[in-house]
Amino acid sequence: xxxxxxxxxxxxxxxxxxxxxxxxxxxxxxxxxxxxxxxxxxxxxxxxxxxxxxxxxxxxxxxxxxxxxxxxxxxxxxxxxxxxxxxxxxxxxxxxxxxxxxxxxxxxxxxxxxxxxxxxxxxxxxxxxxxxxxxxxxxxxxxxxxxxxxxxxxxxxxxxxxxxxxxxxxxxxxxxxxxxxxxxxxxxxxxxxxxxxxxxxxxxxxxxxxxxxxxxxxxxxxxxxxxxxxxxxxxxxxxxxxxxxxxxxxxxxxxxxxxxxxxxxxxxxxxxxxxxxxxxxxxxxxxxxxxxxxxxxxxxxxxxxxxxxxxxxxxxxxxxxxxxxxxxxxxxxxxxxxxxxxxxxxxxxxxxxxxxxxxxxxxxxxxxxxxxxxxxxxxxxxxxxxxxxxxxxxxxxxxxxxxxxxxxxxxxxxxxxxxxxxxxxxxxxxxxxxxxxxxxxxxxxxxxxxxxxxxxxxxxxxxxxxxxxxxxxxxxxxxxx
Numbered sequence: 001x002x003x004x005x006x007x008x009x010x011x012x013x014x015x016x017x018x019x020x021x022x023x024x025x026x027x028x029x030x031x032x033x034x035x036x037x038x039x040x041x042x043x044x045x046x047x048x049x050x051x052x053x054x055x056x057x058x059x060x061x062x063x064x065x066x067x068x069x070x071x072x073x074x075x076x077x078x079x080x081x082x083x084x085x086x087x088x089x090x091x092x093x094x095x096x097x098x099x100x101x102x103x104x105x106x107x108x109x110x111x112x113x114x115x116x117x118x119x120x121x122x123x124x125x126x127x128x129x130x131x132x133x134x135x136x137x138x139x140x141x142x143x144x145x146x147x148x149x150x151x152x153x154x155x156x157x158x159x160x161x162x163x164x165x166x167x168x169x170x171x172x173x174x175x176x177x178x179x180x181x182x183x184x185x186x187x188x189x190x191x192x193x194x195x196x197x198x199x200x201x202x203x204x205x206x207x208x209x210x211x212x213x214x215x216x217x218x219x220x221x222x223x224x225x226x227x228x229x230x231x232x233x234x235x236x237x238x239x240x241x242x243x244x245x246x247x248x249x250x251x252x253x254x255x256x257x258x259x260x261x262x263x264x265x266x267x268x269x270x271x272x273x274x275x276x277x278x279x280x281x282x283x284x285x286x287x288x289x290x291x292x293x294x295x296x297x298x299x300x301x302x303x304x305x306x307x308x309x310x311x312x313x314x315x316x317x318x319x320x321x322x323x324x325x326x327x328x329x330x331x332x333x334x335x336x337x338x339x340x341x342x343x344x345x346x347x348x349x350x351x352x353x354x355x356x357x358x359x360x361x362x363x364x365x366x367x368x369x370x371x372x373x374x375x376x377x378x379x380x381x382x383x384x385x386x387x388x389x390x391x392x393x394x395x396x397x398x399x400x401x402x403x404x405x406x407x408x409x410x411x412x413x414x415x416x417x418x419x420x421x422x423x424x425x426x427x428x429x430x431x432x433x434x435x436x437x438x439x440x441x442x443x444x445x446x447x448x449x450x451x452x453x454x455x456x457x458x459x460x461x462x463x464x465x466x467x468x469x470x471x472x473x474x475x476x477x478x479x480x481x
Contacts, residue, residue, distance in 0.1 A: 012123035063478035064135035066162035072120030072145035083109035119168030127418025148386025170443035179420030182390035194302035197262035206290035211255030214339035230316035240303035250341035391428035406470035
């Protein structure tokens, strides 16, 4: 098992050397194809750089049920403000450290990409290791998952005949995901001309927020810096916005926002407005490092008129967002949510991107219609993209039982959690393509994914491998009965 873990971690470190943000997965995809071809495996790569690798069953296991193992190649590219990292060409700089006797990996100033690089590494170990007895297997690597699951939507599964699919894109060792929310992205934009400002110019800087995954962390009460900036600007009557830079990913809870604006309001008054806004919102321990600064800028600049500026603010505050509904079917599960992950305002354009999620398909469309009405009333052009379906729980799943028994056997009888999550998973798309697949999503412990504080619990990878091998043995045993 130690050799298997070492092999997985070596693959993960190689993956980190190859830039692989969304839409930039070609080099990583080509590298994996070459590894598979060198092993004499059947490889298919499509136009979006999705990969399907077919591996025949080990000797004597030809009649066993086939398994699909699946992970996505792309990562969310976020970095701290002081970082000069170029995600297009620079490798991820990995740091290994110990805390309370446990070993972790993180990156220096950027996201680590363990979501889902560690899932890819685990699959590579199983795919390329000839010492593991396996049934017929299909190893699927998808692209553009983080920006709308385009790879999974595009990939052709028509020639795959498998009973089980094990997705390796979950983030808690003791949790197996068996259902998820669907979602879509709204891009709201407008173009208007700026004018020269004769008022005072200020820079508003919001930083230090925790951020996080807009599905997994949306119920933790973390503040979205775009929303907080709009709350502050809304209290300045004569505000004229020059620019807003808030977020780069619609599926990340925005943790820093910069605003340049003009106003006749004095700096002391703006500071009192900021204090009053903070007094009326709840700041959790996760956001204890929140910092808000406002400073005067000497130079003049172009700004949007007060009317347009107020429309930008009204849009950000008026959208259905954060936790919208809690599930009536499962306790403590978010049913519908929205995340204003990107606000990009400059002299040429005004763009607001929101990620909507819901485990109820009709509510996803209902809230999209609601938000579009608000946007259109304010003169914004609305576009939908990146839609993906939810994944309904299969109450008759044999794979769930296999997982539960395997987990208990490898974790001293401890019972795992079987859940449906609010984040999106490609399993929903695979279920739509083949509703006969029995699926489950598992993974090691990851923390603060989609942020520069992302961390991987290395020891949990070892335990996950034990559970995974136990699951394979049970599938083989059931196939031979």
